[in-house]
Amino acid sequence: MPLTPYTRPADGQVRLLTKVARMYHERGVRQADIAAALNISQAKVSRLLKRAESVGIVRTIVTVAPGVYAELEEQLEEKYGLAEAVIVDVDPEADEGELLASLGAGAAAYLEATLSGADRIGVSSWSQTILAMVDRMRPFTVRGATEVVQLLGGVGAPEAQSHSNRLLGELARTLGAEPVYVQAPGVVGDPAIRDSLLQDPSMQEVARHWNELTMAIMGIGSIEPSDALAASGNAFAAEERQALLDQGAVGDICHRIFRADGSLVRGALDDRIIAITVDGLRRIPRRVGIAGGERKLEAIHGALAGDWVTTLVTDLRSAEALAAR
Amino acid sequence: MPLTPYTRPADGQVRLLTKVARMYHERGVRQADIAAALNISQAKVSRLLKRAESVGIVRTIVTVAPGVYAELEEQLEEKYGLAEAVIVDVDPEADEGELLASLGAGAAAYLEATLSGADRIGVSSWSQTILAMVDRMRPFTVRGATEVVQLLGGVGAPEAQSHSNRLLGELARTLGAEPVYVQAPGVVGDPAIRDSLLQDPSMQEVARHWNELTMAIMGIGSIEPSDALAASGNAFAAEERQALLDQGAVGDICHRIFRADGSLVRGALDDRIIAITVDGLRRIPRRVGIAGGERKLEAIHGALAGDWVTTLVTDLRSAEALAAR
DNA sequence: GCGGAGAGTGAATATCCTTTCGTTAGCGAA
DNA sequence: TTCGCTAACGAAAGGATATTCACTCTCCGC
Numbered sequence: 001m002p003l004t005p006y007t008r009p010a011d012g013q014v015r016l017l018t019k020v021a022r023m024y025h026e027r028g029v030r031q032a033d034i035a036a037a038l039n040i041s042q043a044k045v046s047r048l049l050k051r052a053e054s055v056g057i058v059r060t061i062v063t064v065a066p067g068v069y070a071e072l073e074e075q076l077e078e079k080y081g082l083a084e085a086v087i088v089d090v091d092p093e094a095d096e097g098e099l100l101a102s103l104g105a106g107a108a109a110y111l112e113a114t115l116s117g118a119d120r121i122g123v124s125s126w127s128q129t130i131l132a133m134v135d136r137m138r139p140f141t142v143r144g145a146t147e148v149v150q151l152l153g154g155v156g157a158p159e160a161q162s163h164s165n166r167l168l169g170e171l172a173r174t175l176g177a178e179p180v181y182v183q184a185p186g187v188v189g190d191p192a193i194r195d196s197l198l199q200d201p202s203m204q205e206v207a208r209h210w211n212e213l214t215m216a217i218m219g220i221g222s223i224e225p226s227d228a229l230a231a232s233g234n235a236f237a238a239e240e241r242q243a244l245l246d247q248g249a250v251g252d253i254c255h256r257i258f259r260a261d262g263s264l265v266r267g268a269l270d271d272r273i274i275a276i277t278v279d280g281l282r283r284i285p286r287r288v289g290i291a292g293g294e295r296k297l298e299a300i301h302g303a304l305a306g307d308w309v310t311t312l313v314t315d316l317r318s319a320e321a322l323a324a325r
Numbered sequence: 326m327p328l329t330p331y332t333r334p335a336d337g338q339v340r341l342l343t344k345v346a347r348m349y350h351e352r353g354v355r356q357a358d359i360a361a362a363l364n365i366s367q368a369k370v371s372r373l374l375k376r377a378e379s380v381g382i383v384r385t386i387v388t389v390a391p392g393v394y395a396e397l398e399e400q401l402e403e404k405y406g407l408a409e410a411v412i413v414d415v416d417p418e419a420d421e422g423e424l425l426a427s428l429g430a431g432a433a434a435y436l437e438a439t440l441s442g443a444d445r446i447g448v449s450s451w452s453q454t455i456l457a458m459v460d461r462m463r464p465f466t467v468r469g470a471t472e473v474v475q476l477l478g479g480v481g482a483p484e485a486q487s488h489s490n491r492l493l494g495e496l497a498r499t500l501g502a503e504p505v506y507v508q509a510p511g512v513v514g515d516p517a518i519r520d521s522l523l524q525d526p527s528m529q530e531v532a533r534h535w536n537e538l539t540m541a542i543m544g545i546g547s548i549e550p551s552d553a554l555a556a557s558g559n560a561f562a563a564e565e566r567q568a569l570l571d572q573g574a575v576g577d578i579c580h581r582i583f584r585a586d587g588s589l590v591r592g593a594l595d596d597r598i599i600a601i602t603v604d605g606l607r608r609i610p611r612r613v614g615i616a617g618g619e620r621k622l623e624a625i626h627g628a629l630a631g632d633w634v635t636t637l638v639t640d641l642r643s644a645e646a647l648a649a650r
Numbered sequence: 651g652c653g654g655a656g657a658g659t660g661a662a663t664a665t666c667c668t669t670t671c672g673t674t675a676g677c678g679a680a
Numbered sequence: 681t682t683c684g685c686t687a688a689c690g691a692a693a694g695g696a697t698a699t700t701c702a703c704t705c706t707c708c709g710c
Contacts, residue, residue, distance in 0.1 A: 013434075013438075014390050014393060015393050015395075015411070015434070016438045018387065018389055018390065018393050018395050019395055019398070021387045022387050022389075022395050022399070025385050025386075025387050026387060030695090030696065030697090031696070031697065032696075032697090037408060037409070038409065038438075038439060039439050039441065039611065040438070040439060040441075040660095041659075041660050041661080042660090042696090042697080043659080043660060043661080043697095043698080043699085044658095044659075044660080045697095046697060046698055046699090047658095047659095047698090049697095050698085052387075056388070057387060057388055057390070058385060058386070058387050058388075059385065059386055059388070060350050060383060060384070060385035060386075061350075061383075061384055061385075061386075062343065062346045062347050062350050062351060062377075062382060062383050063381065063382055063383075063384065064343050064382075068339055068340060068343070105384065108381075108384070109381040109382075109384070112381055113381065135386070135388070136384060136386060137386070138381075138384050138385075138386060166391075173396070355665095355666070355667095356666075356667065357666080357667095365689095365690095366689070366690050366691085367666095367667080367690090368667090368668080368669085368689075368690060368691080368692095369688090369689070369690080370667095371667060371668055371669090372668090372688090372689095374667095375668085441659095441660090
């Protein structure tokens, strides 16, 4: 019941640390002024800030700037007809976590630079990559978007779902947008169940939102098993996966599965999924896919080949591999 | 499709920006050393870093742990001009006892973080909420204050008074402070009695202390009947209460009664009360009000609107309601 | 009950960073 | 070429922040 997934120090301390950190880093208040406001000494504020950093309440990260690999980006844009490619520099030796961090930071920077304030954004919430992005997004001072809509139902165990809800809420908050949740599981056992769920007024409402999106932010999934996927409650059973692999499936976006050439794999699964339709997805003008790493290469290629995304955020290695194909 | 122009600082400058940012933020090199290493001036390093931040190459984020409501606190502070709002996480389903416990714990943590050791604190002793706070204040490590002074006379039955005295003594002990008691009832039958009591040397002494307080800790009372209030010996007779309600009274602090807009309700009662004066109260720089729960919402609002408190400790639900008004 | 280590504090100060200021370099127009 | 304008620069001044210092208090082992 007690939830302390983040930090060690006592409760009251965390509150103070957070408060001070927000004042200093987000509102730009000087230490002396914070000290005055909170009736503590400036020295203490300095110490609190240091502490906040050491316990991870404050993180400062350096994104290796998009735009550095302009040439390679242009190559990708040209080759796959992308509106935009964003390449982040990741140490080739880096582990998966670092890769995620860099991709997330790169995507966050891209979004910050590119959001108009009038955008209506769809998000495929459950991906690790997108989580990393949200984590690294700075709160917008101006409105970043008007609404943030889930593109598919919750996946896996209930606690994983609430996690994904929090994620969406947090994104909405940092963008100053309205969150729109999908109150349904992502995959159900039977097509009939899905159809009846889709009739529900709340889903009808969501569907209306889906039709008016100006932008989608999506992870690109690879079909092969992954720890993260398994941990978050895998949507596809093992035999189903095998069947998909037999049909040439390499990846998925919003649970829609495609081959290396980008063509959609139709399957029994399709009718049991609660998510934006393929056509609906394609109607969204800007579709940003975020993925990187050796493991996802095939999937990314499929996503590009099938025009599933109009913008790709990926790492240097993957970009090189994709450009070379 | 319009290619969204995505701000690239065009230059190859970007490389330099990242390089400097990395050295500074990741390796912790001082600006002067970076300057030396790159053969540029230290001023330039500073400018580069600033630029890197504004472009989003460097981002520092503050993660807010669940159960911490920094944002809502800021909203309240802004809206009501508070020096500080402290919001404690209370299960919406919780009963009154749990609410009190959480408020008490929150207030205790706040005090712990904020007491300087030189503070002279006034307390409106009879409130349940403050009792809860004192209970939760067990492990106080350093000296918290030099003196703790009652802000009003004892209320109700003698045993309730001694209880309130014990409370003050305990708080004083926990804080390593001198207790200063008000040896008089809180409400007397006749203004003349009050005046003569106030002439008493011991009360004169107390009044001197009242003038030198640096902080007040106060419960916020609601005017409608409550079990707790009745049990502790209700100060106001039924007809008096009704008269107050007719004048728009919603709450009280130290027996001073105010309306929903914060304005003071003057009444016959005023002259029969032994407590710090309204002006005296307002002269105290930090006035911490502790209260929560549906029942007290109107009273809290009045206290905020009338600037009766500079710091508020309340629960999540109430905070939301207050922010929404 | 007596050191003594250790943690925490605010004031003062040392250190580091930002900004101002005067200057120069680059560039286009006259 | 000269003038005007802007951008960018380093030195130095001025601010903001980190750290030192002297001190207090607790905790612990003796």
